[in-house]
Amino acid sequence: MTVNRLTLQLEEIKAAYAAQPNPTLEVRLERIGRIEKLVAANEERICKALEADFGVRNPIETRLAEFQMIYQACKHARKHLKEWMKPSLVDTPSFLGSSQAWTEMQSLGVVGIMSPWNYPVQLALVPAIAALAAGNRVWLKPSERSLRTSGYLASLIQEYFHPSEFCVTTGGVDVAESFAALPFDHLFFTGSENTGKKVMRAAANHLTPITLELGGKSPAMIDLSANLPDAAKSIIYGKLINGGQTCIAPDYVLIHQSQCAAFVAELQNAAREQFSNVEEFTSAIDSTQLARWQLLAKDAVERGAQVAPLLPLLPLQESIPNYFTPLALMNVPADALIMQEEIFGPILPIVIVEDITAAIHYVNSKPKPLALYWFGKDRNTMQRVLHETRSGGVTINDTLLHVAVEDLPFGGVGASGMGAYHGKAGFDTFSHRKSILQVRGFFGLSFLRGTQLARPPYGKGVKRLLRWLR
Numbered sequence: 001m002t003v004n005r006l007t008l009q010l011e012e013i014k015a016a017y018a019a020q021p022n023p024t025l026e027v028r029l030e031r032i033g034r035i036e037k038l039v040a041a042n043e044e045r046i047c048k049a050l051e052a053d054f055g056v057r058n059p060i061e062t063r064l065a066e067f068q069m070i071y072q073a074c075k076h077a078r079k080h081l082k083e084w085m086k087p088s089l090v091d092t093p094s095f096l097g098s099s100q101a102w103t104e105m106q107s108l109g110v111v112g113i114m115s116p117w118n119y120p121v122q123l124a125l126v127p128a129i130a131a132l133a134a135g136n137r138v139w140l141k142p143s144e145r146s147l148r149t150s151g152y153l154a155s156l157i158q159e160y161f162h163p164s165e166f167c168v169t170t171g172g173v174d175v176a177e178s179f180a181a182l183p184f185d186h187l188f189f190t191g192s193e194n195t196g197k198k199v200m201r202a203a204a205n206h207l208t209p210i211t212l213e214l215g216g217k218s219p220a221m222i223d224l225s226a227n228l229p230d231a232a233k234s235i236i237y238g239k240l241i242n243g244g245q246t247c248i249a250p251d252y253v254l255i256h257q258s259q260c261a262a263f264v265a266e267l268q269n270a271a272r273e274q275f276s277n278v279e280e281f282t283s284a285i286d287s288t289q290l291a292r293w294q295l296l297a298k299d300a301v302e303r304g305a306q307v308a309p310l311l312p313l314l315p316l317q318e319s320i321p322n323y324f325t326p327l328a329l330m331n332v333p334a335d336a337l338i339m340q341e342e343i344f345g346p347i348l349p350i351v352i353v354e355d356i357t358a359a360i361h362y363v364n365s366k367p368k369p370l371a372l373y374w375f376g377k378d379r380n381t382m383q384r385v386l387h388e389t390r391s392g393g394v395t396i397n398d399t400l401l402h403v404a405v406e407d408l409p410f411g412g413v414g415a416s417g418m419g420a421y422h423g424k425a426g427f428d429t430f431s432h433r434k435s436i437l438q439v440r441g442f443f444g445l446s447f448l449r450g451t452q453l454a455r456p457p458y459g460k461g462v463k464r465l466l467r468w469l470r
Contacts, residue, residue, distance in 0.1 A: 006169070010139070010182050013110050016164035017137045021107065025082055031132045031165060035125055036074040038160045039067055046121060049149040053120075054243075055283040055321025065242060066122040069404070073129045076406040076423055081133050084427045095469060097442035097449070105431040107135030108209075109185030114176065114199065116191045117143035117285055118245040118344075120150060123190050123213075128166065130426025131188070138166045141179045143191075145285055177202065184208050186430060190247075192342070193415055211419030211429055213247070214412050215342050218369040220250035220399070221359050221385060222259060223376025230397070231375040232266035233274070235348070236310070238373070238399025240275050240326055243282035244346035245289070248371040250399055251342060252349040254359045260352060264308050264328055267348070271310035271326060278314060284322035284345070293324050293345040296338040300349070305332040310348070356381050360388050367415035368392075373399050392416050 020027075039046070047059040050066075085105060092101045111131040115124035120142055128138045140157070142150035154168035161167070169175060180187065180202035189199045190213040203210045220235050222228070238250050255263055275281045284290040301307060310326040326346035332339055338349055353359040363372070372391035374382060382396060392412040393402045403410050403422070411420030421429050441449030453465050 006175075006178050006182055009167070009169075010110060010184070013137050013139060013164050013167065017107075017109050021109075021135075023107070023135045025085060028081060028133055028135060029078060031161075032074050032077050032129055034160045035129055035132075036071065038156050039070050039121070039125070042156055043067060046149070046152065049152040050120070050146075052148045053117075053146045054285055056279065056323070057242075057282050058280045061241065061280070061282065062121075066119055069122045070125050070129070072404070072406060073126045073422070073426075077129060077133045077427075080424065081427070084133070084424055092437070095465075096437075096439065098440040099438060099450070100440070101435070101437045104434045104436060105134070105427070106434050108430060108432055109136060111136045111138050111430055112179065112182060112184040112187045113138060113140045114180065114187070114189045114191065115140065115142050117145035117150075118242060118247070120146040121153060124153060127188050127190075127421055127426065130421050131186075131430045132166070134427050134430035136185070136430055137164065139184070140166070140168045141176055142168065142170060144170070144172045144176075181205060186211070188421075188429075189213065196417070211421065212412070212417045213410075213419075213421075214370065214415065214417040215247040215344070216367055216369040216412070216416040217251040217342055218248055218371040218373070218391070219363050220253045220373040221356075221363070221375065222253060222255040222263065223356065223374065223378055223381050224256055224259070225377040225381070226259075226375040227377075228259060228263050229266050229269075232263060233270040234375070234398045235373070236267055236270040236274055239348055240271065240281065240310075240346050241400075243284060243324075244326070245282070245285065245344055246400070247344075248393075248400055248403060249344075250348070250371075250373055251369070252339070252351055254351050254353050254362060256354070257352050260330065260350060264330070264350065267328055268308065268310055272312070275311060275326070278320055278323070281311075281323075281326075283320065284324060287322060289345070290322045290324055293343075293347060296341070296343065296345070297327060297329070297347055300329050300332050300336045300338045303333045303336050305336065305349075306330045310346070356384060360385065363389050363391075368413045370412045370416035371395070371400075371402070390414070 047062050050057045050062050087102045087104045089102045092099050113127050124140055124142055131138045150170055154170050157166055157168050180199045183206040186209045187203050188211045189196055193214045196212045196214050200210055222231055235250050308328040310328055313325055329349045332349045368390045370392040372394045374385045374396050390413055395402045402408055406423035409420035409425035410422040411417055419429055439450040
């Protein structure tokens, strides 16, 4: 029944798209402007919905990590969309005479977006902005784990958009599975690797093009030339913002033994400096997430890992919903669960390496991460890391910030995802670059136009043509 209902709904949206398959620049910008207005007019209510979902989620963190990314995407699209939409001339070979060739960017149709719970507003609306900029209709399936935020966002979208332009369907895993199996013109998924595999299998039945924004174990590499206090402050921020529930959070640290003790002390100093106020440290999204963190830490300790709390144990922590004391872990065995799975929480394993060659080998022995962070001053070492490792993106001497540059494509590689968005990369992802050739003869002479010289029966003229082309 759900499948039939969703299929009928998709057919209605596709019919609306078919009636206006090439929206003008003005129509696209007006739709993007409505997203901006939707957020701006409801910031406080959205913050409260997120707080209700997470238990603790500071409104400033929400404004930084969610709203600002949306406003930035809208502003960038407004500035550049006219240029992105222009046809692009390409060179033609000499044997085509006066022919002209160009590409045009065309919308795909109806784009399905499956968004996650960790940044449930930003990761729903930023890809939607790109899809609308490319001239598509959008259908969103937000996560059921951020139930209140997803429900409120759905009500806002219904208020600001006709359902044939941008609609939302909420629901649990069964709805998500049916949604992924629909014959969209493009399907965009952000979430875990395991769920991404299921989405990809479902999309394959219709050969639906797909973008997967996954995650993985993003390393932070500390060079001997690094400023340890600065590196610690950046890593703590990247690791603990949103309670560590960030796909590009530094997952583990690679460091030389001689720096380890001092670095752990700097991590503790930085954590206390930045997150000592419990109202500014985001809780686990739910008890399931909290139990997973507890399991990962317990498993590592039982296997011999040493624990260094990054914040003092709080006597009132039992009164804080789903609170978890952030930890650094040293001497974690390679077979511990925490070294096999993306952590997605406030636990930071520290791995000792002998030198930069060992650090690079360690990174390359794992699935390709979504992000990589390098800290140091030695440019030769930095170039080695950039050239010899593979990751979705890199920030040098800080964390997270490459995602904030709209002109940098954001996406993974290998196990961390496929495809990219943000800025023009998002416009390109949700567009078809149509190739067009207008055939003309040499000097306007029709007998030398196009394929005429190459047509059978094959005689001396074709042989001369082949010699000339060679």
